[in-house]
Structures are given as structure tokens and as C-alpha cells.
Amino acid sequence: MTPAAHISAAIEVIADISARRRPATDALKDWGLSHRFAGSKDRAAIASLVYDTLRRKASSAWLMGNEEPRSLVLGMLKLQKNLDVAAIDDHFSGARFAPEPLSAEERENLAKDGLKGAPLHVAGDFPEWIEASLVRIFGDEVEAEMQALTHRAPLDLRVNTLKANRDDVNAALAHLALEPTSHSPVGLRAIPAENRRGPAVQSEPEYIKGEIEIQDEGSQLAALLSAVHAGEQVVDLCAGGGGKTLALAAQMNNGGQIYASDSDQRRLAPIHARLERAGVRNVQVRTPRGGADAVTDLDGKIDCVLVDAPCTGTGTWRRNPDAKWRLRPGSLSVRVNDQAVVLDRAAQLVKPEGRIVYITCSVLPEENDESVAAFLERSPEFKSVPAGEVLERALLSRLEPVFRKTEHGLQMSPLKTGTDGFYVSVLERRAKK
Numbered sequence: 001m002t003p004a005a006h007i008s009a010a011i012e013v014i015a016d017i018s019a020r021r022r023p024a025t026d027a028l029k030d031w032g033l034s035h036r037f038a039g040s041k042d043r044a045a046i047a048s049l050v051y052d053t054l055r056r057k058a059s060s061a062w063l064m065g066n067e068e069p070r071s072l073v074l075g076m077l078k079l080q081k082n083l084d085v086a087a088i089d090d091h092f093s094g095a096r097f098a099p100e101p102l103s104a105e106e107r108e109n110l111a112k113d114g115l116k117g118a119p120l121h122v123a124g125d126f127p128e129w130i131e132a133s134l135v136r137i138f139g140d141e142v143e144a145e146m147q148a149l150t151h152r153a154p155l156d157l158r159v160n161t162l163k164a165n166r167d168d169v170n171a172a173l174a175h176l177a178l179e180p181t182s183h184s185p186v187g188l189r190a191i192p193a194e195n196r197r198g199p200a201v202q203s204e205p206e207y208i209k210g211e212i213e214i215q216d217e218g219s220q221l222a223a224l225l226s227a228v229h230a231g232e233q234v235v236d237l238c239a240g241g242g243g244k245t246l247a248l249a250a251q252m253n254n255g256g257q258i259y260a261s262d263s264d265q266r267r268l269a270p271i272h273a274r275l276e277r278a279g280v281r282n283v284q285v286r287t288p289r290g291g292a293d294a295v296t297d298l299d300g301k302i303d304c305v306l307v308d309a310p311c312t313g314t315g316t317w318r319r320n321p322d323a324k325w326r327l328r329p330g331s332l333s334v335r336v337n338d339q340a341v342v343l344d345r346a347a348q349l350v351k352p353e354g355r356i357v358y359i360t361c362s363v364l365p366e367e368n369d370e371s372v373a374a375f376l377e378r379s380p381e382f383k384s385v386p387a388g389e390v391l392e393r394a395l396l397s398r399l400e401p402v403f404r405k406t407e408h409g410l411q412m413s414p415l416k417t418g419t420d421g422f423y424v425s426v427l428e429r430r431a432k433k
């Protein structure tokens with residue numbers, strides 16, 4: 001397929017997503033099934049155009065004056081790919097499989113001076129209703145922060161220090177041209193290539209042997225900020241597929257004890273094979289049976305409860321750009337309620353002077369500082385640990401300048417830390433009087 005044919009296909013897929021309000025992954029899969037002649041490189045190029053279009057949906061619509069799929073793709077080619085009118089013209093030739101030639105109006109819109117005069121939610125490409133929340137966290141950096149969240153995300157790996165070290169793994173994977181991550185001491189990063197799929201890491205021997213995991217650097221840092229160490233009793237209360245559990249086990253060098261649980265039995269299922277592959281021996285998986293709480297026997301005994309909370313995932317919009325246009329106020333309030341439930345449960349598990357490490361992959365203050373503030377109001381026996389001390393305990397004080405500090409925690413973002421938008425707050429139970 002030619003680049004112009006890729007653009008035609010992307011317009012078709014965007015039309016399907018808009019008309020049927022369906023996730024981009026489903027629309028792309030269907031397109032692939034009904035166009036079996038397209039090879040994997042073609043499908044990757046089309047997916048890349050579709051995701052870039054979703055990243056810049058609001059600004060493209062503003063530039064082109066409407067939300068038609070063709071307009072959205074045209075706007076993206078200018079705003080995200082920096083193509084000028086002549087370069088776009090070449091693709092829109094009207095030849096077989098290429099899109100129809102540009103109209104005079106399209107040409108005029110594409111020649112405009114970018115986003116000059118656009119409102120904030122357009123310039124930052126986010127739903128207007130979250131603007132006030134974003135201003136609360138980012139102040140006058142909303143536009144820069146949200147624009148950084150429209151870029152493609154890199155692929156990050158965490159080196160499993162139970163089995164390997166970063167230099168050796170990097171040398172073995174030299175053909176992938178990875179770079180050590182800037183902040184996590186155990187991360188390696190692959191920069192995304194334009195219009196291509198990322199490296200097939202899962203087929204590398206190092207992956208198969210459990211020496212590496214795929215994990216965003218922000219998630220690695222969130223686990224490190226828990227400052228768990230060998231000898232501690234730890235509960236990973238929202239363990240899901242175990243991404244953080246594996247990182248904690250490596251930090252504890254297989255010492256102490258981690259209990260991994262989750263209210264959703266199905267989400268926990270993959271953890272067993274992952275623990276095995278990573279050579280983890282200090283994790284007991286506590287599977288809830290018939291919805292029953294699987295950690296009641298641990299109440300009041302735990303040094304550190306990790307709450308990798310259910311959240312809206314706004315901090316991962318680089319990876320799931322269509323999720324941002326589907327976010328609704330109702331789903332945010334459902335998540336805030338879930339967070340209250342899980343924080344209250346975590347509090348029962350923590351022993352005096354123990355801690356809850358509360359994590360989200362969101363940049364919205366409602367589910368970060370404000371969820372924490374509401375918890376502290378309900379549970380005066382807890383206090384939030386100042387950011388400087390959290391970093392010091394995790395031996396990460398050198399990172400103090402890169403994090404955005406909030407009232408109760410630390411906020412990461414593509415702009416500030418070059419990671420997904422993770423939030424971490426450490427909540428310590430006061431000593432018994």
C-alpha cells in the first residue's frame with residue numbers, strides 16, 4: 001500500500017470510530033479483517049495515523065472548521081506530522097486508493113497559522129469539562145503539559161534485578177538501540193519509530209527468561225517510591241496482572257513477604273505465570289473467592305499497603321488517545337468512589353507507623369490529592385509524608401527537581417518526568433499513643 005492509501009484507510013477507520021462510537025482497537029481490527037491484503041507494516045502505519053488523529057482531534061477539528069473524519073486526518077497531518085500544504089497535496093491526489101484532491105476551503109484552512117487564538121482545551125487537545133481540574137494541577141502550564149500528553153509514548157522496559165543488571169541487558173539487546181531511562185535506575189527505553197510498530201520485545205530471549213518486563217518508567221518510579229525493602233510485610237491490594245508486584249519483589253530482593261490481591265479474580269490470573277518467569281519467590285497470591293476479601297487475616301499487621309488504585313487513566317492518554325474523548329464526569333465520580341473504598345480497606349491492614357502508598361495513573365486532582373485529602377479527613381490516624389521525605393526514603397532525592405509536588409504527593413507527567421502521568425502519595429499511620 002502507498003502512504004496515500006494508508007491515509008485513505010485511516011479516514012475510513014476514523015469514520016467507523018465516530019459513527020459507531022467504538023474503541024479504536026476494535027475498528028482497526030475490523031478494518032484488518034476486511035482488508036486481508038494489507039500486511040503488518042501497512043496495518044501498523046494505518047494504526048499510527050489513526051492514533052495520531054485521535055491525539056489531535058480537538059485541534060484538528062478547530063483548524064479545519066468541522067469534525068468530519070477527512071478533516072480530522074488533514075488537521076493531524078499538519079499539526080502532528082508538520083506537513084505543509086504541498087506535501088499534503090501530494091497524498092491527496094485523487095489517484096486510485098488515494099484520497100480525493102483538496103478543496104479550496106481545505107487548502108485555506110491548512111494554510112492558516114496553526115492554533116493561533118485557539119481556546120485552551122483545543123490547544124491542549126483535551127475535553128473542555130476537565131479544564132478547571134487541569135488548571136488546579138498544572139496552573140499556567142496546562143497547554144504545555146497537555147500537548148506533551150498528545151505525543152507518542154516510548155516503550156519502556158524494567159530490568160528484573162533478581163535475574164540481570166541493566167548494562168548486561170542493554171548490551172544483549174544492542175540491536176534494539178535502547179537507552180537507559182533518565183530517572184529509573186532499572187529502566188531501558190526504546191524511542192518510538194515513526195509509523196512503525198515498536199520492537200518485538202516479547203520474542204527476545206531476555207524477555208522469555210524473565211530478565212525484562214514491559215513497564216513505563218513512571219510505573220517503575222511509583223514502585224520505587226514505596227521504598228519497600230527486604231524484611232517488610234507488604235500487601236499489593238490492587239495487584240491486577242502484577243506489574244507493580246514484580247517490581248516490588250525485585251526491590252525486596254525476594255526477601256520479606258508480599259501478599260498480592262485484587263477484588264477481581266480474573267485480573268489476577270496472569271500474575272502466576274509472570275511471577276514464575278521473573279523468578280519471584282516472596283509473593284503469596286491471595287485470590288478472592290466468591291467476592292470474599294482474601295486478606296482479612298492480615299489486618300493491622302502490614303508495613304506497606306500498595307494501592308495502585310482504579311482510576312480514569314488520564315495519565316496514559318499517550319497510549320490510549322481515544323480514551324480521552326470517551327471520559328465522562330460520571331466515570332470520574334465512579335472512580336473517586338472506588339478509591340475511597342480501597343483506601344479505607346488499606347487503612348485496616350496497616351500497622352502503627354506503617355504506610356499506604358497510593359498510586360494512580362491520572363493527572364486529575366479529584367482522584368489524586370483530593371481523594372487523599374478526603375481519606376485523611378475520614379482517617380485522622382494517618383498523615384501524608386512530605387514529598388522530600390518520600391524521595392529521601394526511596395534514595396531518590398536527586399529527583400526532587402523533576403517531580404511536580406502537590407499538597408499530598410508527587411505528580412509525574414510526560415512534560416516533567418518524560419513518563420506517563422503517575423501520581424504517588426505516601427500515607428503513614430501515626431504511632432500508637
Ligand SMILES: C[S@@+](CC[C@H](N)C(=O)[O-])C[C@H]1O[C@@H](n2cnc3c(N)ncnc32)[C@H](O)[C@@H]1O
Nearest residue numbers: 238239240242243244262263264267308309310
Ligand atoms: C490500576 S489497576 C492495577 C494494575 C496493577 N497493579 C499493575 O501494576 O499491573 C487497578 C486494579 O484495582 C482493582 N480494584 C478495584 N477496586 C478494588 C478494591 N476495592 N479492592 C481491591 N482491588 C480493587 C481492579 O480490579 C484493578 O485490577
